[in-house]
Each structure stands twice: as C-alpha cells, then as structure tokens.
Amino acid sequence: MTGTAVAGAEVLIGNRVTPLTASARTTVRNPARTAEVVGEAALGTSADVDAAVGAAHDAFGPWSTTSPHERAAVLLDAVAELRPLAAELDQLLTREQGKLRWESRLDVGGAAHILEYYTSLAAELAEERLLRSDSRGAVWLARRPMGVTGVIVPWNSPVYLGFLGIAPALMAGNTVVVKPSELAPLALHRVLRTLAAKLPDGVLNSVPGTGSAGAALVEHPLVRKVFFTGSIETGRRVLAGAAGTLKRVSPELGGNDPALVLDSARITDQLVSELVQGVYGMSGQVCFNVKRIYVHRSHYRDFTDRFRAAVDEITVGDGLDERSTMGPLNNRAQLDKVAALVADARATGATVHELGRKLDPATWQHGHFLLPHVVTDIDPRADLVTREQFGPAVPVLPFDTEDEAVAMANDTEYGLAASVWSEDRAHARQLAGRIRSGSVFLNVHRVGASSVDMPFGGFNSSGLGRGHGLPALEACTEPQTVADWTDTSGLPGPAPARARTPVEPR
Numbered sequence: 001m002t003g004t005a006v007a008g009a010e011v012l013i014g015n016r017v018t019p020l021t022a023s024a025r026t027t028v029r030n031p032a033r034t035a036e037v038v039g040e041a042a043l044g045t046s047a048d049v050d051a052a053v054g055a056a057h058d059a060f061g062p063w064s065t066t067s068p069h070e071r072a073a074v075l076l077d078a079v080a081e082l083r084p085l086a087a088e089l090d091q092l093l094t095r096e097q098g099k100l101r102w103e104s105r106l107d108v109g110g111a112a113h114i115l116e117y118y119t120s121l122a123a124e125l126a127e128e129r130l131l132r133s134d135s136r137g138a139v140w141l142a143r144r145p146m147g148v149t150g151v152i153v154p155w156n157s158p159v160y161l162g163f164l165g166i167a168p169a170l171m172a173g174n175t176v177v178v179k180p181s182e183l184a185p186l187a188l189h190r191v192l193r194t195l196a197a198k199l200p201d202g203v204l205n206s207v208p209g210t211g212s213a214g215a216a217l218v219e220h221p222l223v224r225k226v227f228f229t230g231s232i233e234t235g236r237r238v239l240a241g242a243a244g245t246l247k248r249v250s251p252e253l254g255g256n257d258p259a260l261v262l263d264s265a266r267i268t269d270q271l272v273s274e275l276v277q278g279v280y281g282m283s284g285q286v287c288f289n290v291k292r293i294y295v296h297r298s299h300y301r302d303f304t305d306r307f308r309a310a311v312d313e314i315t316v317g318d319g320l321d322e323r324s325t326m327g328p329l330n331n332r333a334q335l336d337k338v339a340a341l342v343a344d345a346r347a348t349g350a351t352v353h354e355l356g357r358k359l360d361p362a363t364w365q366h367g368h369f370l371l372p373h374v375v376t377d378i379d380p381r382a383d384l385v386t387r388e389q390f391g392p393a394v395p396v397l398p399f400d401t402e403d404e405a406v407a408m409a410n411d412t413e414y415g416l417a418a419s420v421w422s423e424d425r426a427h428a429r430q431l432a433g434r435i436r437s438g439s440v441f442l443n444v445h446r447v448g449a450s451s452v453d454m455p456f457g458g459f460n461s462s463g464l465g466r467g468h469g470l471p472a473l474e475a476c477t478e479p480q481t482v483a484d485w486t487d488t489s490g491l492p493g494p495a496p497a498r499a500r501t502p503v504e505p506r
C-alpha cells in the first residue's frame, strides 16, 4: 500500500517557512513499507544555513537580555502547546522513524517534558553567586549566554535528543539553529514550528538536510556553540570543523554498553525481561542500549536459555500495528551494518540464534526488518563485540572472575553507559566505580534508566563533557567573573585604608 505524502520539513527561519524547491528536497519513506512516501524534506544548503544563522544572530541581542525568569515564562507558555503533540505526532514519527507507537509518544513527549524541566532551573541562571566579600572587595560569578547555538540531531530519537540541546540553549538565553537528520525530520519539524510560533522571530530556526548542512553550521563564524548527537566518526569531523572558530562543542556520541551479570545476581524473569528491553528497545537503536552482555559462568547456561526464550517472544512488524513488539530498523544502511556484523560473527565460529517471529511474512521484504538475534560462543575480539551495532543483535559472553568482567567491559574505545546486575547492591555500587563509563545503572539498563536531570555523557570516545541537568545549562553559557575591588559593603565597619587591588601571579 502506498500512502500519500502528509508532511513536509522545510527550512524554518524565525516564524517564516521557506517553501520547498524541487531542486533541494528528499522524500522520507516509511521503514516498514519503503514504497510509502511519508513526506518531503528540504535539503538545506549552506545559503539556507547562512540565512538561519543570520536570523538567529539578529535575535540574540534582545533574547539574551531578557531575564531567565522572563524566558522561563515564555517557554512555559510554549510547553502548554507542545504537550498535546505527543498524541498528535506519534503516528507520523512511527511512519518516518519505524519505532513502536508508544516509543514515538515518549520521543515527541520529550519536547514538553525537557523544556518544562529547564524552565525550572531559571533561578540557577538568575543567580550571580558571590564568591567572596571581604576587606579586599567583592567577586561574583555569573553565567552568560554564548550566542547562536547549532543543534545537530540524529535519526534515532529526533525530538527527544533535539530538545536535550534546544531546551537548555534557549533557557540560557541563546538563539538556536537546528539541523534535523534527513532520515527523520518530519515530526521534529512540526514540533519546532509550534515552538517557534511562541517565540520572538529568529530565536528558533531549523535547516533540515544532510551532513553538508551540518558541516556548514559547524563552520559558520557566527555560531558560538554546537550540541552534536551522533556517531563517533561524525563527532570527530564536527570537532575538526569547529576548531577553526574555536567553538564550544558538546558531542554526545555512540556507546557499546556492557551489562555485567554477577555471580551474586539472581536470574529471575524480571532480570531477563529488563535485559530484553535494554537490548531490543527501539530495535536496538538507542545510544545507551545494552550492546554486550557478560554473564558469570555459574549463571551462563541458565541465563542464555531464559534470555533466548524471552527474545523468541518478540514480534517484529510495523510500529503502527499493536501486535508488534519491535519495529523495523530506520534505514537500509543500518540494517546492512547489523546484518554484516552478525554474518561476520557466524563466519568466525559464533553460534547465531535468530529468534522472534515476523508479524507479516508476506510484506517482510518491503521494510527494513530484522529478527532479533542472540549470539553466543563468540570471540571477544569479533566486531559484534568491539563495535557499536546499534541494532537488534547482542553477543552474550561468559566470565569467571569480576576482574575479568571489568577488564572486558573496559576494553573499548567507548564509555557511554554500563550496568551491573547483582542482589548485593552495595557490592554492585562498588564495582560501578571500576567501570569506565559516564553512567552505570544497577539492575536496570534501558530507556527510562537515565533521566533529564541526571548528568549524562561518555568517557573515552563516547563524548566530551556532560549533557542533561545543570551541566547542559553550563555547557551553553560562559562563566563570567565580576570583580569590584572597591566594594567593601560586605565588611562590617569602615573599609581599611589601603590599596585593594590584588596581585595575581600569572
């Protein structure tokens, strides 16, 4: 069945939408039925980026000089408009991205949820912290907005991940240019239009397009800050592109998250079901999904048997069909990548268990579908273990000692998240300290294990700095010290009669 085009993602400059031109657009197709065109999206050029950055630059002065409480009031007003969009756009996001409908609601719902959270931090921005007040004077620390901020978004959770940059940037007084992925721009565009209409002209802009539009944004001299979420390879290019103008960059990159099931764990239905969700949620396309499972040898047989049985219950089909418990992959390249990693594991002697069932075998070939895979007897050096698969296939490996498990978990260039599974919570917490990753979850590891107020980011090549919570606000503001060496109002009694200018040796 072929649907009609229902949506468009155009270049959005302030509140003006630039109509699509025939020469610069792409079709967005349904990953569950690739013959179905869901919508059309602009492929922004460097001229579009320049226009959007210009509008954001013009809007920066007035927006940045409003108080944090004034901005919070404007943004909270917009939250009321964004909230109903989760129910309105879940179908559209599933049709362009592929994930299950409830997963889409969570994704779109992130816009209102994250924006509302950052408005609650207005006081943090308003506060000028007094660092000292003594006989030598007074020093305050303030946080100032940076300027035009680029937010470059991947295709896996476009609205949620976009707002992890957009919300703190706007709240901090920056103006924003978003670069949605050309593979899932439609629902995000609708959300951005709704928000832009509630903001002064030019405060929020968007240029959908491929990597070249992203690169133009990264290199633009008027852009001061970039939030980038995507792969490590692209993250390196973004850092190199930003070097010429010394932009501040927050890269949130890929992960190859290990789950360590210790001797002290109990293999229960709950543990198995949590790990199934942790691996196969959103068809494995979550940066901090479980990507490798290490199980103490005393549980290995029991765990793999029960895990495989639970994975076999998965029904793969169109995310709009309520009988599906896992949707397709988003795009052909991702499907090919995961299939190649599984084929390579098989070729090097691993045992590959292809599990689950096809909801509709007759239309299977028309979408980017892949059955869930569990891979055992695998060489720890196989690519499926050492590289991020970002899909529904997981290697399960045994270990004998915790030292061995920790060494295997840390033997990676990644370091986004990890989990420890044990009945002994104190011991699990202690072990967390030996794992080289930005987050360690105890007895949980799936969407929902991290939250917007919880600092998030990677060790090693998985990123720089931290997003979520206060760290994201700090990442899009410049600290400014204000020193008044003549202000002795903090001193009881008369000011001492001597020169107060301090001498700092540097």
Ligand code: NAD
Pocket (backbone or CB within 6 Å): 152, 153, 154, 155, 156, 161, 179, 180, 181, 182, 209, 210, 211, 212, 213, 214, 215, 216, 218, 229, 230, 231, 232, 233, 234, 235, 237, 238, 241, 252, 253, 254, 255, 286, 287, 288, 388, 390, 416, 462, 463
């Ligand atoms: P990607 O790196 O291919 O693309 C991400 C975005 O960057 C897209 O909008 C793309 O158009 C743009 N881009 C491409 N080349 C560019 C360039 N040279 N300059 C600027 N922008 C450019 O990633 P993807 O395939 O869309 O997403 C999957 C990856 O993202 C996975 O590795 C996943 O782990 C990672 N990810 C990380 C997080 C996190 O928070 N750490 C969250 C989600 C996804």
